[in-house]
Amino acid sequence: MNGPTKMKTDPLSLVFCALGGLVLLFIVAPLASMCIDCSRPEFTETLQDAEVQNSIWLTLSTSMAATLVFAFAAVPFAYLLARKDFPLKGLVTGIIDLPIVIPHSAAGIALFGVVSRTGFLGKAAGQIGLSFVGTGAGIALAMAFVSLPFLINAARDGFLAVPVRLEKAALNLGASPSRVFFTVSLPLAWRPILSGLILMWARGMSEFGAVLIIAYHPMVTPILIYKRFGEFGLEYARPVAVIFIAVCLLFFVAFRFLAREKQHAQR
Amino acid sequence: MLSVERISKTVGALKLKDISLEVRPGSYLVLLGASGVGKSILLETVAGLVQPDSGRLLLDGKDITNEKIQRRRIGLVFQDGALFPHISVYANIAYPLRCKKLKASAIRQRVTELAEDVGVAHLLKRSPTALSGGEIQRVSLARALAGEPRCLLLDEPLSSLDTKARFEMRALLRKIHRRSRQAIVHVTHDYTEAVALATHVAVMEHGTIVQSGTVHHIFQRPKSEFVAQFVGIKNFFKGNLRDPDSGQGKTKHFRTDGLDFSVLTDGAPGSGFVCIRSEDVTISNGVFSGQDAATRQAHTSARNNFEGTILDIIPAGPGMEVIIDIGRDKPMELAAMVTSESVKSLGLHCGKKVSASFKASAAKYIEQ
Numbered sequence: 001m002n003g004p005t006k007m008k009t010d011p012l013s014l015v016f017c018a019l020g021g022l023v024l025l026f027i028v029a030p031l032a033s034m035c036i037d038c039s040r041p042e043f044t045e046t047l048q049d050a051e052v053q054n055s056i057w058l059t060l061s062t063s064m065a066a067t068l069v070f071a072f073a074a075v076p077f078a079y080l081l082a083r084k085d086f087p088l089k090g091l092v093t094g095i096i097d098l099p100i101v102i103p104h105s106a107a108g109i110a111l112f113g114v115v116s117r118t119g120f121l122g123k124a125a126g127q128i129g130l131s132f133v134g135t136g137a138g139i140a141l142a143m144a145f146v147s148l149p150f151l152i153n154a155a156r157d158g159f160l161a162v163p164v165r166l167e168k169a170a171l172n173l174g175a176s177p178s179r180v181f182f183t184v185s186l187p188l189a190w191r192p193i194l195s196g197l198i199l200m201w202a203r204g205m206s207e208f209g210a211v212l213i214i215a216y217h218p219m220v221t222p223i224l225i226y227k228r229f230g231e232f233g234l235e236y237a238r239p240v241a242v243i244f245i246a247v248c249l250l251f252f253v254a255f256r257f258l259a260r261e262k263q264h265a266q267r
Numbered sequence: 268m269l270s271v272e273r274i275s276k277t278v279g280a281l282k283l284k285d286i287s288l289e290v291r292p293g294s295y296l297v298l299l300g301a302s303g304v305g306k307s308i309l310l311e312t313v314a315g316l317v318q319p320d321s322g323r324l325l326l327d328g329k330d331i332t333n334e335k336i337q338r339r340r341i342g343l344v345f346q347d348g349a350l351f352p353h354i355s356v357y358a359n360i361a362y363p364l365r366c367k368k369l370k371a372s373a374i375r376q377r378v379t380e381l382a383e384d385v386g387v388a389h390l391l392k393r394s395p396t397a398l399s400g401g402e403i404q405r406v407s408l409a410r411a412l413a414g415e416p417r418c419l420l421l422d423e424p425l426s427s428l429d430t431k432a433r434f435e436m437r438a439l440l441r442k443i444h445r446r447s448r449q450a451i452v453h454v455t456h457d458y459t460e461a462v463a464l465a466t467h468v469a470v471m472e473h474g475t476i477v478q479s480g481t482v483h484h485i486f487q488r489p490k491s492e493f494v495a496q497f498v499g500i501k502n503f504f505k506g507n508l509r510d511p512d513s514g515q516g517k518t519k520h521f522r523t524d525g526l527d528f529s530v531l532t533d534g535a536p537g538s539g540f541v542c543i544r545s546e547d548v549t550i551s552n553g554v555f556s557g558q559d560a561a562t563r564q565a566h567t568s569a570r571n572n573f574e575g576t577i578l579d580i581i582p583a584g585p586g587m588e589v590i591i592d593i594g595r596d597k598p599m600e601l602a603a604m605v606t607s608e609s610v611k612s613l614g615l616h617c618g619k620k621v622s623a624s625f626k627a628s629a630a631k632y633i634e635q
Contacts, residue, residue, distance in 0.1 A: 168316045169349040171336045173414050174366035183362075187353045 031245065038242045046239035052224065055240075056247055058136065059220040063147075063204035066140035067197055070148055075193060078155030079185060083164075096153070099146050108213030111145050115214065138214040143204030150203050154196025158189030198255045205248060268292045268450055269313070269341075269418045274322035276312055281305045282474040283312070286322070290418060293448035297461040300471030306454040307346070309471075310420045313452070314343040326417060337366070342416030346423045348407035350395035356382075356406050357391040363414035381409040385439060401432030405439065412443070421453040425460060437463050437634070462486070462503070462540050462633045470494050501588075501602040502543035504528070508632060509536050518570065518627050525596040529570035532632040539634045547629035548603035550589060551622045552613050569624040575601065577619045580610060589615060591623050 007013055046052055081093065099107055115122045115132035122132055132138035162185050170180040186193075208222040216223060221244045229237035269290040276283040283305045290296050300306050311317040313324060315336035323332040331339055350359050360381055364374045382388040385405040395403065404424050411419060424440075425433045441464060444451055453464060461468045461482060468486075469479035478490040485494065486503045506523030508530065521528040521541050528541055549569070575593035578600065582588075587610050589603045601623055605615075615621065 163349075165345055165347075165349045166351060168311070169343070169345060170351070170362070172314050172316065172341075172343045173363040173410065174337045175362070176337065176366075179366065184351060188351075 034238055034245075035242055038238050042235070042239045043242065047243060051219075052221075052240055052243065055219050055221045055224045056244060058139070058218055059205050059222070059244075060247070060251070062136050062140045062220070063143050063201050063207075065136075066144040066147070066204050067151070067201040069140070070144045070200075071151060071197060074148060074151050075155050075186075076181075078152050078193075079159050079181065081152070081156045082159035097149050100149050104146050104207065104209030105213060107145055108142060108210035111142060111210060112213050115141060132214065134215045134217055136215075136218065139211050139218070139220060140204075142210040142214040143207050144200075146207050146210050147200040147203035150199040151193075151196040154199060155189065155193045158192025158196070159185060161192065162188040194255075194258075198252065201255075202248065202252055268327055269452075270325040271309075271313060272323050272325065274309070274312060274319045274324070276305075276308060276317060276319045278305075278308055278317065281308055283309055283319075284473075284475045286474075286476055288452075288469055288476065288479065290450050290452055291467075292450055294466045295444050295451045295453065295464055296467045296469060297465035298452060298454045298469050298471060299456065299458060299461055300454075301456055304471045305474045306471055307422050310343060310422050310452065310454055313418075314341050314420055315339050316343075340415070340417045341420060342411035342414050342418070343420045344404070344407050344411045344422065344424055346426060348395075348403035350398075350403055350406055350410070352394070352396050354395075355391065356387060356393050356395060356398070359395060359406055360391075360409045360413055362410060377413060378409075381413055384412075384443070385409045399432070400428045401436055404428065404432075404436055408439070408443075412449075416449075418450045418452065421451060423455055424453070425457070426455065434634070440464055458486075459542075459631075459633050462542065501545050501600075502548065504541045504599075505538070506541065507536075507538050508532070508534055519632075521630070521632065524594065524599055526573070526593065526599065528630055529627040530630040530632050531627040532630075534632045534634050537634065539632055542631045542633065543601075543625050543629055545588060545602040545604040548601060548623055548625045550591070550603050550605060550609070550613065550615065551624070553622060567624065568626060570627040571630065572622060572624045573601070574620065574622055577615060577617050577621060579617060580615060582607075591621060593623060 007017075081089070081096075086092075112133070113119050115125075115138060117123065117126055117131070117133065125132060130137065132141055166184055166188070167180050170184045171177070175183065205220075206222060207220075208226065211220055212223055212226075219227065221240065225237050225240050225244065228240060269288075271286055271288040271290075274283060274286045281303070286309060288296070288298075298306055298309070308317060312319050315331075315334065319332065323330055325331065326339065326341070350356075351362070354362075357378055360378045361374050364377055369377075378391070379388065382391055385408055387402060387405050387409060390398065390402060390406070395406065398406065408424070421440075425436055428436060437460070440451070440453070443449055444464070453460065455461065465482050467480065468482050469476050470485060471477065472494075478485060478494050483503070486501070504521075504523040506521050506528075508519050508521050510519055517533060518529050518531050519534070519536070521530045521539075523541065530541055573591075573593040575591035577589055578592050579590040580587055581590070583604065586604050586606050589605055589610070591601050591603065592598050593601045603623055609615070613621075
């Protein structure tokens, strides 16, 4: 059996448990402390603050929009990466991971050069009356730039896990390549793709550096938290952070649950 | 109907070299070969999933070497069935029909017919993940037949099945072949499948076809040592199995060309084949008849004892193959593998009368 086995109380497992506990504490303690330190009146007042509400809605919606729009290109691209060999494939794979490793403020600067009114994309968009700097579209671009690798990598791994034999069988049964993609490959890789979509969406929501460069206004929640911390201090920033984390967690858990339900339904 | 002409293909370490085959309408060709000789690659090349490096494929006289996979009308049943796990059994069988954009009512009718034909009508709503190995192969077969292929390719369809499922699947393949005269190419490493199903056999070694012909031709006249070792059976008789007169026990009678063999088998009465390895046949000097024959029968565990004349003695690997004519009404050859010491000590030579014996358990019965 290759799966996890029931944990025994041997010394090595106990040592690993202790180390794991420390890691968990490191993640949970600051979040728990922040929630405990946030008083109820502060929390209620912030919850009713229109600026906070608008900011959270903007963050959720732009990240969702960025995820869905880019998925149309990213998922077929991931299929290509999983199934085809082509020159410089290694380089292409490396480029996809680039946004993960470069500092996000640097990514924002790079993107700004392209989408600003003097950049080629900004210029082209300007001709049809569209602007990226200081707009929701610009925020979505910044979020997508830093979070796309999560979707592409998850989708590629999902497609790789689909047996090529099944696609061959579908072709042999008379299906066109596009029919094979939509009726066999995509449904079988759906769960990893959904995980990738959730990850991309969540990563986009938490983006600060790149969005700050492209669009300080309208203000997404990470920037609002930073602004309140800088201008009014920890007490004003904390309730916004708690609410934002709670909303993100709520959606994250809900989507994960849906993804799991989908998997059970397929069994 | 299907002609494979000098197909060559290299995939990693696997090499197909100048493969030529002819599949006639209504024939059942079994492609025999050990694992890793390129049988599956050959099938995928014929199906169009792999493009050959050289050579060509003709179907009904038309060159299909570069024809699109979808237009070839060559069905392929994969070794593990390759059913789509995310859709029901019904949707799996309906898949090729939906590709043809048939009406829902026509699809329903055809799926129902096919499911009844292969015995999976009660499984249509199930998920393929909840099927047994035999059921998977039946559904996969129905799905391939739904595409109405001119030629059906089966890639080791019985290899992952247990004994009972294998027998049932063999019977189903025989039924389909007999009824529709569907041209079939069946790849396997198991010679008993060839005996049970094939009208023609081709033997593959090192990526090339080393011998092809009818079942009798291949089994009784192996062209090379490899073929002889691989098919391994020279004693190969067609006939009818019937229950013992007493109706008790598993030892049954097999009648072939005027001779009766005792055969230890669970097989049902009917026509079939009996195979006996030449290593399982023993030779003794002297001919027993009348009372002597009954005495001999009483003193040996071998249920099959025949008198015959040695026709030939052929060196075969480490031993000698002695061919004995045990026929009564017409010649019937039985091969026995003995050591060269036995040939000397028994004084065996062509024309000598000897007795040949083999046990009922050494006679392997294969249903036709």
